[in-house]
Amino acid sequence: MSKTIQPRLIVLRRRQVEARTGLGRSSIYALIADGQFPAPIRLSANTVGWLEHEIDGWIAERTKASRTVMS
Template identity: 40%
Template structure:
């Protein structure tokens, strides 16, 4: 079952600051969160994990480790 993560948990999981992630969202480089009826924003954990996998696979140093 999917979990909804607040920005603080997303930042910890990804290893970037919240401000860096918000900048990436504005530029279309990170998935936007889902607005809740209560006014908050949350990210689906599987979408964050998928982004991490794609980012790792695209990193040149990751390709060297996988070879």
């Protein structure tokens, strides 16, 4: 019997995403518009957040890409 491992669904707010990525608000939204950054999820009428595992995955992809280009 195999079980699929589900990622922990932790929601990060914008300031947390900024702190993790080192990007500012306008850079984050510009990357989202270009399809290069995970889109936020709507939490309420005026609140959005990002799934932690998607942000971590984006950081890992950027790290891998930068290491590949440098070598």
